[in-house]
Amino acid sequence: xxxxxxxxxxxxxxxxxxxxxxxxxxxxxxxxxxxxxxxxxxxxxxxxxxxxxxxxxxxxxxxxxxxxxxxxxxxxxxxxxxxxxxxxxxxxxxxxxxxxxxxxxxxxxxxxxxxxxxxxxxxxxxxxxxxxxxxx
Numbered sequence: 026x027x028x029x030x031x032x033x034x035x036x037x038x039x040x041x042x043x044x045x046x047x048x049x050x051x052x053x054x055x056x057x058x059x060x061x062x063x064x065x066x067x068x069x070x071x072x073x074x075x076x077x078x079x080x081x082x083x084x085x086x087x088x089x090x091x092x093x094x095x096x097x098x099x100x101x102x103x104x105x106x107x108x109x110x111x112x113x114x115x116x117x118x119x120x121x122x123x124x125x126x127x128x129x130x131x132x133x134x135x136x137x138x139x140x141x142x143x144x145x146x147x148x149x150x151x152x153x154x155x156x157x158x159x160x161x
Contacts, residue, residue, distance in 0.1 A: 068156070071091060073090070095153030102118065102150075
């Protein structure tokens with residue numbers, strides 16, 4: 026006979042693990058954005074935006090879009106896919122056929138550091154940082 030109470034407790038434990046992973050992932054992306062803000066003198070921030078419409082339904086384009094946001098423009102940097110359990114997280118740079126898969130915080134930080142080193146990505150961020158703001 027199934028022990029439903031035990032099964033539910035195991036489900037609760039699994040939820041706690043997932044919530045911890047998701048908070049950890051959010052923290053990594055918040056620190057990433059803060060670093061970009063600092064290096065660009067507050068001119069560029071990074072945002073994760075949910076894919077919407079048809080793009081959200083297509084497996085090759087599904088996931089969240091990591092964007093660099095300047096004063097006047099947004100530029101996509103990568104597609105970020107997170108499993109229901111939090112990890113693994115895949116990061117596919119915009120325009121690339123392959124990307125990075127991270128199974129934990131350290132790997133995610135490493136993948137995002139590699140993303141920032143990519144000349145195509147750094148160029149997008151740098152061009153936004155060089156934009157004049159709307160006032161001038």
